[in-house]
Every structure is written in structure tokens, then in C-alpha cells.
Amino acid sequence: MSQTMTPARDQGPGEPRPEEPVEPGRLLSGAVVLESVRSSLVCSSDDTVDVRSPLTGEVWLSLPQSTPADVREAAARARAAQREWAARPLHERTRVARRLHALILDQAEDIADIIGMETGKARRSAIEEVSDVAMTALYYAKNAKRHLGPHRRKAGFPLLTHTVEQSVPKGLVGMITPWNYPLTIPVSDAIAALLAGNAVVIKPDTQTTLSALWGIELAVEAGLPRDLFLAVTGNPAEIGEALITESDYVAFTGSTATGTLVATECAKRLIGCSAELGGKNPMIVLPDAPLDRAANSIVQSAFSNAGQLCMSIERIYVHRDVFDDFLHRAMETINSLTLGVGLHYEFDVGSLISQEQLERVRAHLDDAVDRGATVHVGGNHRPDIGPYVFEPTLLTGVDESMALCREETFGPVIALYPVDSDAEAVARANDSDYGLNASVWGQVSRATPVAHQIEAGSVNINEGFTATWTSHDAPMGGFKRSGLGRRHGREGITRFTESRTVSTQRLMNIDRPETMSNRDFAKLMIRGLRLLRRLP
Incomplete structure (x- = not known):
């Protein structure tokens, strides 16, 4: 079963696409x-x-x-x-x-x-x-x-x-x-x-x-x-x-x-x-960002696996000059998504994994709405599609009093925040106990110095998380409370090895020759160490 997104929280479901609901028989x-x-x-x-x-x-x-x-x-x-x-x-x-x-x-x-x-x-x-x-x-x-x-x-x-x-x-x-x-x-x-x-x-x-x-x-x-x-x-x-x-x-x-x-x-x-x-990963949208690309990227960067991804974007800081434009484009992108459960390729976003995860997402959303946040798209549990399906959701008006602002939601929920400068965007992106992944959108000449200031183990310029994750030759891990060590x-x-150093000595021991006094050996050592500065 699958359905298109609803344009607002209080509207009814879209028309279902004709397809088989679930195919468990393929696995017996x-x-x-x-x-x-x-x-x-x-x-x-x-x-x-x-x-x-x-x-x-x-x-x-x-x-x-x-x-x-x-x-x-x-x-x-x-x-x-x-x-x-x-x-x-x-x-x-x-x-x-x-x-x-x-x-x-x-x-x-x-x-x-x-x-x-x-x-x-x-x-x-x-x-x-x-x-x-x-x-x-x-x-x-x-x-x-x-x-x-x-x-x-x-x-x-x-x-x-x-x-x-x-x-x-x-x-x-x-x-x-x-x-x-x-x-x-x-x-x-x-x-x-x-x-x-x-x-x-x-x-x-x-x-x-x-x-x-x-x-x-x-x-x-x-x-x-x-x-x-x-x-x-x-x-x-x-x-x-x-x-x-x-x-x-x-x-x-x-x-x-x-x-x-x-x-x-x-x-x-x-x-x-x-x-x-964990992560509470930020995305920054600069005034010169390619807004269509940035808005379309949230399908992957925020709603892949229904947002149940440690690298997933949850906080989006948008320069005030392009905030309304980006909000509109993001809403259009989310409204075009198809929800569904089954073992086929015909939908974009699937289910949360359990009742427990569903309750966590709903608790974060309800707390934000009760405290004054606005849901622009999504926001509904969809048991008509699957028992734990939750619509991809976009909010504004989220502030520090809300769990959604600081805690990892681990679901298909994002919040947009207006900022007035690059410096403010960086400061707010870094104002977190987490530092796993981040995304910066803008002209490369402007986005690069911004990316270099982000406190995260992975920072993607004009991508959400896929660019760094698929760069398997580069390490992946977190700053702060996002973890220890690296994979990739x-x-x-x-990390799965111990380092063992083996040295082989030639010609002579590293010690004072029997024919040399301690004082002369010390002078020889100092002379040799000075000579090392001249060697390549």
C-alpha cells in the first residue's frame, strides 16, 4: 500500500496508488x-x-x-x-x-x-x-x-x-x-x-x-x-x-x-x-545556494530510512533572504513523496521500525506543536498505510524549549530556522552536544570556509551525507558525544589492530664504545644530533 503526502497536518490522505499492499509470501x-x-x-x-x-x-x-x-x-x-x-x-x-x-x-x-x-x-x-x-x-x-x-x-x-x-x-x-x-x-x-x-x-x-x-x-x-x-x-x-x-x-x-x-x-x-x-545533524543554506538542489536533497539526507539514520539531517538553518523561497520548495518536495510499505520499489519513504520509535517521533512533534511550532507539511501517523508509518514532516517556529530542537528525533521530522549571517548559522549548527554530520549549501567559494568551521566528523558541501559516506577512503565518525574512533x-x-614496531640495528650498538669516556660519548651524541638538522 502507498499514498502520496498530504500538504498539511489537518488535511486528508492523498489518493492511493493501485498496487499490492505487502508481499510477505516472497520470504515465506x-x-x-x-x-x-x-x-x-x-x-x-x-x-x-x-x-x-x-x-x-x-x-x-x-x-x-x-x-x-x-x-x-x-x-x-x-x-x-x-x-x-x-x-x-x-x-x-x-x-x-x-x-x-x-x-x-x-x-x-x-x-x-x-x-x-x-x-x-x-x-x-x-x-x-x-x-x-x-x-x-x-x-x-x-x-x-x-x-x-x-x-x-x-x-x-x-x-x-x-x-x-x-x-x-x-x-x-x-x-x-x-x-x-x-x-x-x-x-x-x-x-x-x-x-x-x-x-x-x-x-x-x-x-x-x-x-x-x-x-x-x-x-x-x-x-x-x-x-x-x-x-x-x-x-x-x-x-x-x-x-x-x-x-x-x-x-x-x-x-x-x-x-x-x-x-x-x-x-x-x-x-x-x-x-x-547519535547525531542532531545540521544543514546550512546560504543565500547563494542552489535552492532546488538543496530542497530536493532532503529526500535523501533527511528522509532516507524514514529519518532513522545517525547521519540524517534534522536541523536546517536558512539565510533569511531565501528562507521563504526555500520553505516553499521544501514543502513541494515533501508533498511529492510517496509513502508505502512492501517489498517493491514504488514508494519513496517507508515505515518506522516499531511502536516505540513511533511514540518517540510523535512525542517530539506534539511537544513542539503544543509549545507553538507550526507544521507546514506532514505531521500525521498513517496506520492506513502501515502500523508505524509516519509522514515526512516539516516545521518552523521551533525553539530551545522544545525537545525537537536539541534531542535526536530519529524519524522523518525536520525543522527550519532563519539566520541572518554565515556566522550565526555556524554558531547555531555547532550549538549541540553532537557532532556527527553536517551539510552546507552555497557557492563553493563561500560554502567551503563555512564547512571548515563546523564541529562534525563529516561535512558535505552541496550534499546531505552521501558524499562523505561513500568516500570509503576517508574516515567517518563523530566529534563530541557522537562517538569515539572512525570507520572507513x-x-x-x-582500529582492529595493535601497532608493533620492529627495529634492526646494523654495525654497532647504540651505546658508548668501551674505548670512549662518558663525557666524550656525550659530546659525540650532541655533535651528531646537530648534524641531523642538515640531513633531508
Whole structure:
């Protein structure tokens, strides 16, 4: 089922397009899918949790729940496999990533079905996930050697000392991943960890476990040893401590509150962690911006995956000279969008994932409206389309008293704010506890210095988030409370390694010759250090 957007909050729905409402038969059932991918799941308990599909609101899967003992078993199996894997030449490991790239693309439509059933996202967003994993696999297959070395380093005593930096795998990487991108985040991060020589035990979100398991099975089909990449399920409060205890490094993606707890527990064990956390991402529209392009960009930058994206734009600061014009164009763009649920390509925006997420979005919107904000388009829950579908929504008049202004909404809601100068736009964009992503629109000569002042790990000029995200050779991560560490690029793979320095000394020891006094040796050292300034 799908429908076009309504032009205002108090108006009725648009005319539905004629198409089939939902196509669950293509997957048979969650139980059938689980049975086909269960080999990588370590679970001995009979306990299960019911999982509802956001397409229908009905239970489509009873998911087995792992215990702390299961986590320990998975860790032991993974560690045993890791020793042999790390001993393999890097070119053998990258060969697996190349095969995975091909398999993902060959099975793209099947994977998109599972992602759609688990998340309710529009199929175009599901295919974006598939594409991103394929890009990541190929990028690291081609560049792992360049990033992992060994790398020759400059020695303290040229000619006499030869120094090399080696990248040594951490061992066992524990991963805790969220529901919003259930293939991209688990598999893309795991690719880097595995190519670096590690084993991985992952705890995907309960809502979206099947997408992660499917990705693991594809990796095994590509040649990955069975026990090298395993999954556990369950409540993080019950198995999270065991996963951290068993791991040599933890990669977490999720909320800032939970990420802080994970980082604290890792610190107690003196192990490293990375954490990609929340965002309240700003977009700046300068007076010389290409307004049509900027307005059209919000389809991707704000409403991709129904706004359930850490990189998603939620705050838009528009120069007052073009504010009304941009508002009008943005409303036209949003009104042209088609909402729907199903496993086809015929709509632009899909569903929120759960009742809990729907209630969060509605609470932010209701609070803003009650305090005086104006809804210009959208603003309605659409149970006539799907149980958790919410219209893409645009507001003005949002101020500091409203939760929508400061807190991450994680839904299809944006607010426009007028500003009088570039400096004001930068100041307001930076006035946040978060610093994950930002977007600046304008002539490049004017937008570039503005972008250089934004406190965020990714800043896109004349794009929303896709330009930086798809630049896989560049690191991606957050400032401030948006996280620790980086994914993508060199940093995205070396975070899963320890650096080991090996130096070889030639001809003589770095010490005083027996025939020389301490005073003469000190003079020789100082003379030599002065000479170093003349060397290239």
C-alpha cells in the first residue's frame, strides 16, 4: 500500500496508488529464513522473543535468545579459528572479500527482501545498504595491504637502524549493532576486522537479526571459516557484560547513552573500543545556494530510512533572504513523496521500525506543536498505510524549549530556522552536544570556509551525507558525544589492530664504545644530533 503526502497536518490522505499492499509470501516466514541462516548463531537456550514485522505489525519470527554461556562458547570457537586465519597471507584473506562483493550483488534482491521485512524501510534504502556493503568489501579487498603494511618508518639513527611498523590483529572483536542499518553496519565493520586478521562475535539487534545472519552466511559462502564470524542474540543487559569480557576490542553503534556504558566497561578492562553514536545533524543554506538542489536533497539526507539514520539531517538553518523561497520548495518536495510499505520499489519513504520509535517521533512533534511550532507539511501517523508509518514532516517556529530542537528525533521530522549571517548559522549548527554530520549549501567559494568551521566528523558541501559516506577512503565518525574512533579508510581497519614496531640495528650498538669516556660519548651524541638538522 502507498499514498502520496498530504500538504498539511489537518488535511486528508492523498489518493492511493493501485498496487499490492505487502508481499510477505516472497520470504515465506521468518522461521524459514532463520532456519536457512542459523548455522552462525550460537544459542543453546529454548527461550525466544517475538519479533514483529513493521510491514504488518504482526509477529513474523520467534527469535532464540543466547545466554552468557553461549557467548563464552562463541568466543572460544572464534578464538580457535582466529589463530589459523591470522596466519594466512593477507592476499588470501582479501580474496574472500572479493568473492563476498560478488555474492552480495548477485543476491541483492533477496537480501533487500529480508531488510525490508525486518525494518520496513523503502526498498531503495534497502538496496543502498546492499550497495554499501559491496563497496566496503571491494575497497578493503583492494586497500587492506596499503593500510596494514608493514610500513617502513624513519629511524632515530639513519643508515644504522632499520625500523618497521607492523599491524597485529587484536584477536577477538565483539560487535554490538543497531536495527536501523542491519546489513551495512554489522557486515561492513566485520569485513575490516576480519581482513585485519581478527575473529568476530556479533550481537545484532533483536529486531533485525536475520539481516546480519544472512550477511554472515554470505561471508562463509565466500570462503570465510565457519567459526570465525559468529552471532549471539539476547538482551544486552543479560549478555553484554559477557561479550565485553570475552573481547579484545569492542565496536559499538547505537545511542550515546548506551555507548557511554560500553566505553566505561571497556575502560575497566583496558581494552579499546569504537562507538558511532547519535547525531542532531545540521544543514546550512546560504543565500547563494542552489535552492532546488538543496530542497530536493532532503529526500535523501533527511528522509532516507524514514529519518532513522545517525547521519540524517534534522536541523536546517536558512539565510533569511531565501528562507521563504526555500520553505516553499521544501514543502513541494515533501508533498511529492510517496509513502508505502512492501517489498517493491514504488514508494519513496517507508515505515518506522516499531511502536516505540513511533511514540518517540510523535512525542517530539506534539511537544513542539503544543509549545507553538507550526507544521507546514506532514505531521500525521498513517496506520492506513502501515502500523508505524509516519509522514515526512516539516516545521518552523521551533525553539530551545522544545525537545525537537536539541534531542535526536530519529524519524522523518525536520525543522527550519532563519539566520541572518554565515556566522550565526555556524554558531547555531555547532550549538549541540553532537557532532556527527553536517551539510552546507552555497557557492563553493563561500560554502567551503563555512564547512571548515563546523564541529562534525563529516561535512558535505552541496550534499546531505552521501558524499562523505561513500568516500570509503576517508574516515567517518563523530566529534563530541557522537562517538569515539572512525570507520572507513585506514582508521576503519587499523582500529582492529595493535601497532608493533620492529627495529634492526646494523654495525654497532647504540651505546658508548668501551674505548670512549662518558663525557666524550656525550659530546659525540650532541655533535651528531646537530648534524641531523642538515640531513633531508
